[in-house]
Amino acid sequence: MWKQYYNTSSGRDGGTLYQLRNLINRRNVIKKPMDNLDACEDFIVLVTEAHILSAAMTIFNMNSLDDRPSMMFFPDKSEDLTADQQTRLGSSCYCTTCGYIC
Numbered sequence: 175m176w177k178q179y180y181n182t183s184s185g186r187d188g189g190t191l192y193q194l195r196n197l198i199n200r201r202n203v204i205k206k207p208m209d210n211l212d213a214c215e216d217f218i219v220l221v222t223e224a225h226i227l228s229a230a231m232t233i234f235n236m237n238s239l240d241d242r243p244s245m246m247f248f249p250d251k252s253e254d255l256t257a258d259q260q261t262r263l264g265s266s267c268y269c270t271t272c273g274y275i276c
Contacts, residue, residue, distance in 0.1 A: 176207050176214070194221055233266075 182205055184190040195203045200217050207214035230236075234243035255263065 180205065180207075191217075191221065 180191045182192055184192045185196055187193055195201075195217065198220075200213070202210055202213040203217045204210050204214070231239075231241075236243060
């Protein structure tokens with residue numbers, strides 16, 4: 175995966191792993207991940223989580239992390255979801271995720 179998506183010549187290409195590495199100043203992330211595995215793994219996890227969060231914020235029409243989802247209403251605590259809400263949320267997340275990764 176690293177060889178396919180991490181290219182040191184893509185520093186000016188927005189959204190590439192190398193461009194993101196430079197943008198957030200992760201200088202310990204290097205071309206050969208086995209030479210600094212922890213830094214590279216942490217970076218991949220961070221980028222993946224950021225993309226998931228960005229997709230969710232787009233789906234729910236949120237402009238900041240403090241916004242409440244304007245597209246759907248959910249209780250403040252997940253344990254307060256009804257069985258129907260849990261099913262709809264799961265289906266919605268699955269279908270939406272497929273739109274990003276399939």
